[in-house]
Amino acid sequence: MPSTPDGATRAGAAHASGASGASDVSGVSGVAGASDVSHASGAAIPDGGHAVDWAALQAAAAEVRDRAYAPYSHFPVGAAGLVDDGRVVVGCNVENASYGVALCAECGMVSSLHATGGGRLTAVSCVGDDGKPLMPCGRCRQLLWENGGPTCLLLTPEGVLPMSALLPQAFGPEQLDSAAERADAP
Numbered sequence: 001m002p003s004t005p006d007g008a009t010r011a012g013a014a015h016a017s018g019a020s021g022a023s024d025v026s027g028v029s030g031v032a033g034a035s036d037v038s039h040a041s042g043a044a045i046p047d048g049g050h051a052v053d054w055a056a057l058q059a060a061a062a063e064v065r066d067r068a069y070a071p072y073s074h075f076p077v078g079a080a081g082l083v084d085d086g087r088v089v090v091g092c093n094v095e096n097a098s099y100g101v102a103l104c105a106e107c108g109m110v111s112s113l114h115a116t117g118g119g120r121l122t123a124v125s126c127v128g129d130d131g132k133p134l135m136p137c138g139r140c141r142q143l144l145w146e147n148g149g150p151t152c153l154l155l156t157p158e159g160v161l162p163m164s165a166l167l168p169q170a171f172g173p174e175q176l177d178s179a180a181e182r183a184d185a186p
């Protein structure tokens, strides 16, 4: 049901963008929003051209976190990403009795990204049970890199940072492209 998470998130984001959402963010993380974006990246508007409402994004992540399936770790996580066309996509972690096959929240978010029309992630917020910014695991940083690239912004405990700072010298599609070019060379 690809339309449901997106629709729910739009509603959640709209709800959270009011005064209470903004105060929640400053109270939870100390991150004020747009000013931190400009501080971290030199631009308040990421690649997609849409200003980042970090309060709404964080609220959307917290909302979907409450739908996480985490009966084993009791560590629910929500992730919300702003797409370059202005959509917000979300995901929650989904655990399994066979622990190793658990899905991180970012996995669901990236699946939702493609299921609802694709595009590029420009800003992402992940939150844990306390609603504070949570860092993606190593595997999920690779997922964010593939779908957002080096300029995708992430709300971290240390403020807004680009993926280039969170996955330095990353392996990505361009490595495969250069390998293919070498193979094609005479």
Ligand SMILES: [Zn+2]
Pocket: 104, 105, 106, 136, 137, 138, 139, 140, 141
């Ligand atoms: Zn992960």
